[in-house]
Amino acid sequence: MITGYTATAYAADSFASTGRTCTVTGTPPATGCTITGLPSGGTFVVRVTATTAIGTGLASAASAPITLKSARTPAVGALPTWSLGARVVVPLLGTPGAGFDVRYRRAPWNGSFGPYGYRSTSSPSVAFAVLPGSTYCFSVRGRDASGFASSAWSPERCTAVPLDDRSLSRSGSWRAGTGSAYYRSTWIASTTSGATAVRTSVTARRIAIVASTCPTCGSIRVYWGSTLLRTISLASSAGASRRTITVAAFSSPRSGTVTVKVATSGRRVLIDGLAISRT
Numbered sequence: 171m172i173t174g175y176t177a178t179a180y181a182a183d184s185f186a187s188t189g190r191t192c193t194v195t196g197t198p199p200a201t202g203c204t205i206t207g208l209p210s211g212g213t214f215v216v217r218v219t220a221t222t223a224i225g226t227g228l229a230s231a232a233s234a235p236i237t238l239k240s241a242r243t244p245a246v247g248a249l250p251t252w253s254l255g256a257r258v259v260v261p262l263l264g265t266p267g268a269g270f271d272v273r274y275r276r277a278p279w280n281g282s283f284g285p286y287g288y289r290s291t292s293s294p295s296v297a298f299a300v301l302p303g304s305t306y307c308f309s310v311r312g313r314d315a316s317g318f319a320s321s322a323w324s325p326e327r328c329t330a331v332p333l334d335d336r337s338l339s340r341s342g343s344w345r346a347g348t349g350s351a352y353y354r355s356t357w358i359a360s361t362t363s364g365a366t367a368v369r370t371s372v373t374a375r376r377i378a379i380v381a382s383t384c385p386t387c388g389s390i391r392v393y394w395g396s397t398l399l400r401t402i403s404l405a406s407s408a409g410a411s412r413r414t415i416t417v418a419a420f421s422s423p424r425s426g427t428v429t430v431k432v433a434t435s436g437r438r439v440l441i442d443g444l445a446i447s448r449t
Contacts, residue, residue: 330447380443388437
């Protein structure tokens with residue numbers, strides 16, 4: 171009496187075993203099972219062996235060739251250049267079939283990208299908790315309705331999370347405060363010309379300042395080492411907090427020191443964070 175069946179997939183062109191099998195057991199055994207882990211777009215044949223109390227018999231003749239339909243490559247939706255929240259919601263575009271696999275990596279403000287992490291979901295978006303001073307990059311692939319044929323990975327989309335103002339070394343006269351209206355609920359402010367806030371050992375391709383604007387606000391100068399990158403006036407008829415103001419973009423990542431210097435006297439400048447992106 172047959173007590174089990176094992177189905178094995180082979181490449182249709184060479185009859186080389188893929189190593190992918192499925193097995194059913196019982197008395198009598200079920201008459202079907204699913205072989206998983208085969209790449210999409212490939213063509214395969216299947217051979218089956220039966221098991222009895224005596225042992226396993228010879229493999230059956232090969233099935234007709236079966237071509238797995240390629241899963242369509244989905245995409246990561248648009249992400250902001252700078253993310254000021256405690257988490258990033260990554261939109262996933264396309265028809266997922268059985269779901270999405272999301273691949274992500276992180277680079278700190280003073281280092282390079284680490285290894286990939288992975289997450290699977292059937293939702294049209296996925297949320298990630300994020301760390302200040304980090305650049306995150308995401309890509310996605312789809313799994314078809316069978317659950318095992320994967321598309322190619324999509325192109326990456328990236329976003330960067332600013333450093334908080336508390337990560338800057340200060341010299342001169344500054345005040346530090348807190349409030350829910352500000353990035354990470356903290357701020358530093360000065361009315362003293364020449365006061366500086368510095369972050370050493372930065373590796374960046376893009377730099378921005380998170381600051382507040384107001385009608386009577388002063389100006390700052392932002393330096394890369396000793397090179398002036400930009401002079402920024404924070405005066406604005408419409409006051410606003412958590413403003414992200416672009417400072418510079420380089421053709422490739424550079425390592426160095428960022429200095430924010432107060433350029434006016436008697437007029438407040440409020441700094442909320444320093445945004446560093448590796449991409």
